Amino acid sequence: MYDVIVVGGSFAGLSAAMQLARARQKVLVIDAGMPRNRFADEAHGFLGQDGRAPMAIMRDARCQLQRYSTVALLSGEAEAARTIGDGFAVELSGGSEHRAKRLILATGVADTLPPLEGMRERWGATVLHCPYCHGYEMRDLPLGVIAAHPLSAHQALLIPDWGPTTYFTQGQFEPEPPERDAFAARGITIERTPVVALLGDAPALDGVRLADGRFVAVGAVFTAPRTTPATPLAALLGCAHEEGPTGPYVKVDQWGATSIAGIWAAGDAATPLHNATLAAAAGVLAGIGAHQASVRANAA
Structure with missing residues (x-):
């Protein structure tokens, strides 16, 4: 069993995984390879990365994460998730299942133009x-x-x-x-x-x-496309949502914690403000929040 499963391998998910990796947590990142920014040739306004292709930024981030022995990266689509006695189970479209004590949902949104x-x-x-x-x-x-x-x-x-x-x-x-x-x-x-x-x-x-x-x-x-969660995972797990100006998003606190204990959300899936820098920052907070929850649980 992993300490944390991060669903989503774009700016928010990879940023969350980096914090957890550095805290020596056992982390699995599940990435469907369909980030929202795949239609853009360049990312802008992202400190230190201005003008680079989003895919190149994420490729470098994955390479950096692979230096940490406690991190595993898995290509696949997480299509279902449920609560189990000691944490959560995430099921991939191919039928495999992976378990963790905590989840971070960085699944992004889909745009309807x-x-x-x-x-x-x-x-x-x-x-x-x-x-x-x-x-x-x-x-x-x-x-x-x-x-x-x-x-x-x-x-x-x-x-x-x-x-x-x-x-x-x-x-x-x-x-x-x-x-x-x-x-x-x-x-x-x-x-x-x-x-x-x-x-x-x-x-x-x-x-x-x-x-x-x-x-x-x-x-x-x-223009402002209508946005909807890119996956149903947060809804399947019972996480509360709020309605933003362009569509629903997962309700979180300042650390990315959702209404369901043990689940955090970050990035476009958890805010009405969609921006690469903000997504990365939210991922950092969610990663730290998930680690500190582990510390509290182990100290109890």
């Missing part, structure tokens, strides 16, 4: 969700925000620092009067006719076509 022609093939390149992650690379281009939820107007207010901005309400998310005043101060154009298609040689973007046939030139668009 607005159902517009040409959007999926540009995701992570010229269709983006985080200006702090990708805005600088789009600087000085004409930019668009395709509204997808009530907080899209707040997102639009950020974007003019990277380029001239058009806010597409999609006929649903009209800015409130104070927001319209802020839009005017920031030079944001409001377009109320819905976008129906993204145009150009993907993944590049030349512009968008509106429902009335007009063309609006934009070099990139920001």
Whole structure:
């Protein structure tokens, strides 16, 4: 039996495993190899890693973890988990089962983009969700925000620092009067006719076509996809969830502890704020939290 199983091998999961490895815990990292950031060629705003491919960062992290004799890395999809007498059992899609005293769920989220022609093939390149992650690379281009939820107007207010901005309400998310005043101060154009298609040689973007046939030139668009947990593990284990602006996430305390004793969660699965640096930091906290829980249990 392992001390801790970490489900998820991206920034949060690997960061958690590193803390546990250094605490000489016996750790298994289960990774399905489908991180959310697999669509992005580069990671940005990540101290010391700016401009590197996310896969390269994770490859280096796995190599570093393999230097610790108490860590095992396993490629596979964790499709079920349950509580057992002395901890937890995680079942992989191939049928194998692995047990641990504690779990860290760093399983991430899945994105559901607005159902517009040409959007999926540009995701992570010229269709983006985080200006702090990708805005600088789009600087000085004409930019668009395709509204997808009530907080899209707040997102639009950020974007003019990277380029001239058009806010597409999609006929649903009209800015409130104070927001319209802020839009005017920031030079944001409001377009109320819905976008129906993204145009150009993907993944590049030349512009968008509106429902009335007009063309609006934009070099990139920001939007907020609907997010859902990438796996059902937290729900299967009974962990409480909260509803964020783009979808549900696992409810955790400041150390990543969930509502179920012995289970922690970290990264995009456990916060409405999705960012590589924040995911790595949450993984650190969850790893430390899981280790300190072990210390308390052994001292009791």
